[in-house]
Amino acid sequence: MSLAETIPHKLQANIDSLIDNVTPSPWLSEADKSDYIEKIKALLIEKNAVLIAHYYVDDELQALAESTGGYVSDSLDMANFGAQHSANTLVVCGVRFMGETSKILSPEKTVIMPTLDAECSLDLGCPIEEFSQFCDQYPDHEVVVYANTSVEVKARADWIVTSSNAIQIVEHLMAEGKKIVWGPDKHLGQYIQNKTGAEMIMWQGNCVVHDEFKLYELEALMEKYPKAEVLVHPESPESVIAKADFVGSTKQIIAAGKKSSADTLIIATDHGLFYKMSQVVPDKRLIPAPTGGKSASCKSCAHCPWMAMNTLVNLYEALRDETNTIEVDEATRQKALIPLDRMLDFSHQQGILTAGDA
Numbered sequence: 001m002s003l004a005e006t007i008p009h010k011l012q013a014n015i016d017s018l019i020d021n022v023t024p025s026p027w028l029s030e031a032d033k034s035d036y037i038e039k040i041k042a043l044l045i046e047k048n049a050v051l052i053a054h055y056y057v058d059d060e061l062q063a064l065a066e067s068t069g070g071y072v073s074d075s076l077d078m079a080n081f082g083a084q085h086s087a088n089t090l091v092v093c094g095v096r097f098m099g100e101t102s103k104i105l106s107p108e109k110t111v112i113m114p115t116l117d118a119e120c121s122l123d124l125g126c127p128i129e130e131f132s133q134f135c136d137q138y139p140d141h142e143v144v145v146y147a148n149t150s151v152e153v154k155a156r157a158d159w160i161v162t163s164s165n166a167i168q169i170v171e172h173l174m175a176e177g178k179k180i181v182w183g184p185d186k187h188l189g190q191y192i193q194n195k196t197g198a199e200m201i202m203w204q205g206n207c208v209v210h211d212e213f214k215l216y217e218l219e220a221l222m223e224k225y226p227k228a229e230v231l232v233h234p235e236s237p238e239s240v241i242a243k244a245d246f247v248g249s250t251k252q253i254i255a256a257g258k259k260s261s262a263d264t265l266i267i268a269t270d271h272g273l274f275y276k277m278s279q280v281v282p283d284k285r286l287i288p289a290p291t292g293g294k295s296a297s298c299k300s301c302a303h304c305p306w307m308a309m310n311t312l313v314n315l316y317e318a319l320r321d322e323t324n325t326i327e328v329d330e331a332t333r334q335k336a337l338i339p340l341d342r343m344l345d346f347s348h349q350q351g352i353l354t355a356g357d358a
C-alpha cells in the first residue's frame with residue numbers, strides 16, 4: 001500500500017471515534033430558540049459582526065444568517081463575502097477549515113466560530129506532515145488540493161481548487177504538460193480524472209457524508225420515481241455519480257435544480273442543502289439520496305456530524321464571550337494565499353464560478 005492509501009486508512013479509526021464523540025445539539029423549546037435568536041441579533045449589531053453560514057448547517061442558523069444581513073453559501077463564497085463585508089468580526093458557522101479560509105482572506109478581522117471542534121474528514125484525513133512527504137515523492141508534479149484542507153496543506157499546494165473550478169484548472173495544467181498530485185478527496189479526484197483524462201497521483205481521503213451514498217438503494221429509489229432527476233455532488237462514489245443527471249458543487253446543484261423541468265429531484269449531498277433548495281424550488285419534491293437502506297451502516301446519514309455541532313447556544317456563547325477565534329500563523333497564511341489567489345485569478349479570467357466546495 002502506498003503512503004497515499006496507508007495514511008487515510010490508518011486515520012479512519014480516529015475519524016470514526018471523533019464522529020462517535022460529537023456532542024449532540026441541545027434540544028431547545030420554541031421559546032428558548034426565539035430568546036437565543038434575539039440575543040444573537042443584538043450581539044451582532046453591538047459587536048459589528050456578520051453571520052456567515054454554510055449550506056450544511058442547521059436550518060435555523062441559515063435562516064438567522066439571512067435575516068441579519070449575513071450570508072449562506074459554500075466555503076469559498078463565504079470567505080469572499082466576509083472579505084468584502086464591512087464588519088470587523090466574521091462569525092462563521094461551518095467547520096474549521098472554513099474559518100481558516102475566511103482568516104486567510106481577512107487577516108485583519110476577528111473570525112469567530114460557534115465551536116472549534118467542528119472538523120471535516122477530508123481535512124483530518126490529510127495531515128500536513130504525511131501529505132507533504134507524499135508530495136515530496138513527486139517533485140516534478142503540481143500539487144493540487146481541494147479547498148477542504150487545513151491552512152498548512154493549502155500552504156504546501158501549488159493550486160487550490162473547488163468542485164466548481166477543479167475540472168477547468170486541471171485541464172489548464174494538462175495543456176501546460178503538467179502532471180498532478182491530487183488531495184485529499186479520492187472520489188472528486190476520480191471524477192476529475194474521468195472527465196479530463198489527466199495523469200493524477202491521488203491521496204485517498206473521503207468525505208464521511210458523501211462516501212455513504214449507496215448505488216443499490218439509489219437504483220431502487222430511481223425505479224420508484226422514474227421521472228425524477230438525480231443531482232449528485234462529486235464527493236460521492238463513482239458508481240453513484242454514474243447514475244446522475246447532473247454532477248456539481250452545492251451551488252451548481254441549486255442552479256441545476258432551478259433549471260430542471262422535473263417535478264422530483266433526488267439529491268446526493270448533505271441534507272442541509274434542502275433548506276436553500278426548498279426556497280429556490282418550492283414546488284418540487286426533494287428526496288435525499290439513500291445512504292443506507294437495508295445495508296444501513298452510516299454514521300452521518302447524509303448530514304455532516306461536525307456541521308451539526310453548530311448550534312444557537314454555542315453561537316450565542318462564542319459571540320458573547322468572543323471565544324473560539326481562528327488564529328493562523330502569518331507566514332503560513334501568506335504561503336496559503338499564493339495558491340488561493342492563483343485560483344481566484346484564474347477563475348476570474350475564465351469567467352468560472354470560484355465558489356463551490358463541500
Ligand code: SF4
Pocket residue numbers: 056095119120121122123148207208209210270304305306307358
Ligand atoms: S460534509 Fe464532508 S466535506 Fe463537508 S465538512 Fe462534513 S466531512 Fe467535510
